[in-house]
Amino acid sequence: MAAETKLAFVASDAPIAQDAKTALVAQYGDVGIEDADIIVALGGDGFMLHTLHGTQHLPAPVYGMNRGTVGFLMNEYSENGLRDRLAAAEEETINPLHMLATCMDGSEHKALAINEVSLLRAGPQAAKLRIHVDGRLRMEELVCDGALLSTPAGSTAYNYSAHGPIVPIGSDVLALTAVAPFRPRRWRGALLPKAARVTFEVTNPEKRPVNADADGVSVKNVASVDVWSAPEIEHRILFDPGHGLEERLIREQFA
Known part of the structure; x- marks a missing residue:
């Protein structure tokens, strides 16, 4: 007889998530995440990102159930039939981005997004950025509130709110999007190969300070930021059949 799949339950601090964890543990048992075959995350998208970062060294995939707000990376919550849902779940593999931020004092800060x-x-004045792609200057000056480089998995989040494109999950491209661009006023951003390395230089950072952020890891007063894909790191996420990232990305475009 095959051994039963070992589950580890993790939950955000929200009472609704903690209550869900208590109920699920009572019904399905619980092991430490190091021993789990599958990690079940209870919360919202922010907690899912936190869980993926915290468990990227483990072989177990993560299956999220929404006890938050939007839940784009989560499945619907139900206490019933969880083992059957997990057995039928479809797996998506995504790669994060590396961020190397160099501050005005010369210090360097690394993070994954x-x-x-x-x-x-x-500050009160618009940022001025110079953009290089693979070492080649592509934009001499972007005057804006900010800019971002998004993965396909993240293209429906902040990127979409900044009027960036939704990128199909298997397209091997990254979305470069300006936030409230002033000059060039009509620049619509760019789609870049997944292997591209993007460097943002902050011009006049003393007068126009800029902060950088990678999935909640914030760095203040940056002078330059390098961003590139991390294909060596794989995040495995489980979704109910017919509700994977590819379907969700398509559905978002017709919402």
């Missing part, structure tokens, strides 16, 4: 790396102005 599953959704996007963003730069945002930190």
Whole structure:
């Protein structure tokens, strides 16, 4: 007889998520995440990102159930039939982005981003950015509130709110999007190969300070930010059949 799949339940601090964890553990049991075959995350998209980052060294995939708000990366919550749902689940593999931010004092800060790396102005004046792609200058000056580089998985999040494109999950491209661009006023951003390395230089950072962010890891007063894909890191996410990332990305475009 095959051994039963070992489940580890993790939950956000929200009472609704904690209550769900208590109910599910009572019904299905619980092991430590290091011993789990599948990790079940209870919360919203922010907690799902936190869980993926925290478990990327483990072989177990993550199956999320929504106890938050939007739940784009989550499945619908139900206490019933979880083992059957997990047995039928479809797996998506996504790669994060590396961020290397160099500050005005010369210090360097590294982080990973599953959704996007963003730069945002930190003062009353618009940011001025110079953009290089694979070492080649592509934009001498972008005057804006900020800019971001998004993965396909993150293209429906901040990127879409900034009027960037929704990118199909298997397209091997990244979306470069400006946030409230002032000059060039009509620039609509760019789609870049997944292997591209993008460098943002902050011009006049003393007068126009800029902060960088990678999935909630914030770095203040940056002078430059390098961003590139991390194909060596794979995040495995489970979805109910017919509700995977590809379907969700298509559905978002007709919402």
